[in-house]
Amino acid sequence: MSTETKCNPDLVRERAKCTFDVNELINLFYGSEKATKERRHFEDAVLAVKELKDAIPEEYLSHKERYENGVRKATILRDVYRDYKAKHNRDPPPNQITKAVIKDISPFLLHNGMFVPTIAGQGTPEQQAEWLPKAESMQIIGTYAQTELGHGSFIRGLETIATYDPKTEEFVLNNPTLTSFKWWPGGLGSTVNHCVVVAQLYINGKSHGIHPFIAQIRDLDTHKPLPGVKVGEIGPKMGFQTANNGFLGFDNFRIPRKNMLMKNAQVLKDGTFVKGINEKLTYGTMVMVRVGIVGDCSFYAALAATIAVRYSAVRHQSHIKASEPEAQILDYLTQQHKLFIAVASSHVYRNAYLWMEKMYTNVMKELSQDKQDNLPELHATACCLKAVCSRDAGSLVEECRLACGGHGYMASSNLPLTYGVTIAAVTYEGERTVLLLQTARYLMKAWMAALKGKVLSPSVSYLLNSLKESKKPWQNTPEGIVKGFQHVSFGKVKAAYETIQKYMKQGKDYEDAWNLASVQLVKASEAHSRAILCEVSWEAVCSSSASPNLSRVLQQLAQLYLTYWTLETSGDLLLYSNITKDDLIILRDKYEELLVAIRPNAVGLVDGFDLRDEILNSTLGSYDGRVYERLMEEALKSPLNQETVNSSFHKYLKPMMEKAKL
Ligand SMILES: CCCCC/C=C/C(=O)SCCNC(=O)CCNC(=O)[C@H](O)C(C)(C)COP(=O)(O)OP(=O)(O)OC[C@H]1O[C@@H](n2cnc3c(N)ncnc32)[C@H](O)[C@@H]1OP(=O)(O)O
């Protein structure tokens, strides 16, 4: 963290006002004092590498240069990770320092994030022994190639074909149509030489569904595509410019039998297909990544909030009272309304992520003992939390950007890029609506079980309680609000179920009735997610080991989240809970009181995310608050400012002006 020697005086004053120990918050947020120390130590090691610093901002580079610079830095970063591991005999601690180096998305994201985990999760011990050492040491570089031009959401509809040839004991990979071409995989464009390819398995003309295969697609020495492989990059996008997303097609491309990842299903030498215990285990990597995305949402909300809150403390505009100097924009209640929800949401997502991570670890342990009972709950919960947190986080980042006025539109604020990256998660790893409908399937089943009085899984057990408690009066307490959100979810689940029944009674089949009820089903899933987020985050705050000073502020943040969403969804609460208009007025006042109570700690709270200037990468959000100086310094880096007169003057402007005289 930078020193306060040249700090903007407003920020110095803000920090002096803070009522809690910022270091305590940092340690709590990241797990412990030791975790903070180790993370900072690793970040120091990365930032000490001079070659990782960019000479000019990436925005001035061409698409190609930007990618090449990304690969250059990703390889150096990889060395730092390797050296750390060799020295400390363990992986570096969880950190976000890649953001300080790559800024956008690493071309190795899919290698580390999905290629290696898929081998680990879907490979047999022999396959793991063969591929993991090479992949983990980067002797080979891979990606996860599932989505195609024609299909992303509906993966049973994928068209890439893997036909088993028992004579040679090989699979023959083919992409028979344009729509079957793989499209999107990160790193595929020009970086990787291997990939996990998800393809339809055919044996003796019979389809056996989709399975993961490892294919080497480029020569390890020349990096040229191997014969039978057509591969390239898909071009510029809204964000993810350095992720190197690519396309891929195979033409009678052969891979050995052992390259089908066979932890779940197997193909024996003679072509016998051995089914796995549950074909959905093939989707396992996606579940893992969806859980991780909830944690990413916490980071992006924290990053945007840090930039916007610090900027709002430094920025003065207009007067609250005519007799007083221009106010810090952070003093406007409307600004607090825009920003504090981002601070609060980052904590909520963090707690939800930790809760989901525990659920994931438990289910993985159970699966290793062939126990699958809790897999549907894990899948349903990961789907809806990923869907809701990513959409909300995208909106929060955009709100933080707008809250920075014109300067928020500058690339150098880092808010436009952050928005592009955050919002991508609404689509990748399962499109939002599609995932919410997966959760709705689970909710409908849970509802039917509730009607029969059966015991429900913990995350939906409130459906049974709500059935019993629906007559109890509303309570204006955090616990009462949590119950209120559960009642809303209960009401929406019930309504969606009854709508399906209504259509079926009218003669529709279940699928059509489902489609006709699907707007309600999506809303029921959203309400279920909100109930989980509220319950989990409130419980986390209540059971935290924080000191009284910090605990007070964390409770304020959690209550802000609960109250914000109560007011945002008041119509639903009026419909489905026993809240009254008077309760809503009390809560509106409470919300405004919370904004005022949080205000003195706003800067301390974002300092508590402990995001270094290099990670923030923002002219507006740095620790010292030198906003205007940085804006000018960055502007002066523009290539257009490296010459007094640009050649376009002589080529175009002057001739135009002279023509105009004639
Ligand atoms: C490191 C960060 C990298 C970020 C870069 C991005 C990478 C990517 O985007 S990779 C590509 C990601 N792609 C997707 O996420 C595709 C989304 N689609 C799906 O996951 C599936 O197609 C589906 C789940 C939407 C539907 O699958 P389908 O086979 O058609 O299943 P049904 O709808 O018929 O449901 C059957 C049954 O299976 C259960 N189920 C589905 N998925 C899972 C799962 N992962 N785990 C456990 N169970 C699962 C589902 O709940 C149904 O159960 P029942 O209701 O009991 O029948």
Ligand SMILES: Cc1cc2nc3c(=O)[nH]c(=O)nc-3n(C[C@H](O)[C@H](O)[C@H](O)COP(=O)(O)OP(=O)(O)OC[C@H]3O[C@@H](n4cnc5c(N)ncnc54)[C@H](O)[C@@H]3O)c2cc1C
């Ligand atoms: C930045 C980024 C990185 C990515 N990286 C990878 C990667 O590394 N590897 C990889 O394999 N893939 C990757 N993807 C692809 C990604 O996983 C898919 O784009 C995603 O799963 C959505 O699928 P789709 O594009 O087919 O959307 P579609 O399904 O075509 O969605 C279009 C619309 O149709 C609606 N829709 C579709 N099906 C239904 C339904 N059943 N019911 C109701 N509505 C429906 C959706 O709600 C949406 O509104 C990436 C995508 C992005 C944006």
